[in-house]
Amino acid sequence: MMNAIIDAHIHLDLYAEKDRALMLNKLKEDGVTALVAVSNDLKSAQSVLALAATHPEIKPAIGFHPEQDLPSDNEIDNIIALIHMHHQALVAIGEIGLPYYTQQKNPELLREPYIDLLERFLKVAAALDKPVVLHAIYEDALVACDLLEKHQVKRAHFHWFKGTAPIIDKMIRGGYYISVTPDVIYESDIQRVVERYPLDLMMVETDGPWPFQGPFEKQMTEPAMIHQTIAKIAEIKQIETGRVYQTLYQNTRHFYRLDN
Structure with missing residues (x-):
């Protein structure tokens, strides 16, 4: 019997309908018990909620992905209204964060409006006692850590995290979680x-449908890839694979309160 896994971060609404149906139909076969489906914007949030309503394995999160132009005030208001309306069904606020890659391409980009937007979502998360799913890498993670402390948000998940040892150590001291993608291979x-x-x-996580290289080149990204990710984590940390499976699974259930 295959070990149980949870994909802690996937953009389900971005898959072609045929590919998504194929993937959802084989979750049990692949050992997948849950998918934390994040959203990119208002339309994405509505799609994720609709998918979650018909598939109990899909655990929805609502947010605004920072690697894009800022939303209008009206869109922000509507996203936050949707969060309040569906807060009992949501497992998190996300994906939210800071535009690291966009700023690398455009150094003139003003960060302050993105920081303001992130703070607005953090206030909502604190008020509703929801965890946050963060897109915040390298130096942006330090800003995010400071904002988490400022707004007293304790449960933070830095997805596909990348950063230096001092940043990592600060995040560990904060008790913040990270998730690992198949590129660890x-x-x-x-x-x-x-x-x-x-x-x-x-x-x-997979962050699907984002494509990967190496042994996954030209393959559709799907949760089954997580089994290879876990094997690599066990190898790196020199921990028995079964224990790694169990720990990662329980971490995710605990963090997202999937037992409730």
Whole structure:
């Protein structure tokens, strides 16, 4: 029997309908018991909620992805209204964060409006006692840590995290979680993060449909890839694979309160 896994971060609404149906139909076969489906914007949030209404394995999160133009005030208001309306069904506020890659391409980009938007979502998360799913890598993670402390948001998940040892150590002190994608198989930077970060603060994800390289090149990204991710984590940390499976699974259930 295949070990149970949870995909802690996936953009289900971005898959072609045929591909998504194929993937959802084989969740049990692949050992997948839950998918934390994040949203990118208002339309995405509505799609994720609709999918979750028909598939109990899908655990929805609502947010606004920072690697895009800022939303209008009206869209922000509508996203936050949707969060309040569906807060009992939501497992998190996300994906939210800061525009690291966008700013690399456009150094003139003003960060302050993105920081303001992130703070607005953090206030909502604190008020509703919801965890947050963060897109905040390298130096942006330091800003995010400060804002988490400011707004007293304790449960934070830095998805597909990348960063240096001092940043990692600050996040560990904060008790924040990270999640690891299939690129841990072939990316030395991600392997170093895994080596340093405690297993007890770790989850696994695909960030699908984002494509991967190495052994996954030209393949549709799907939760089944997580089994190879876990095998690599066990190898890096020199921990028995069964224990790694169990720890990552329980971490995710606990963090997202999937037992409630």
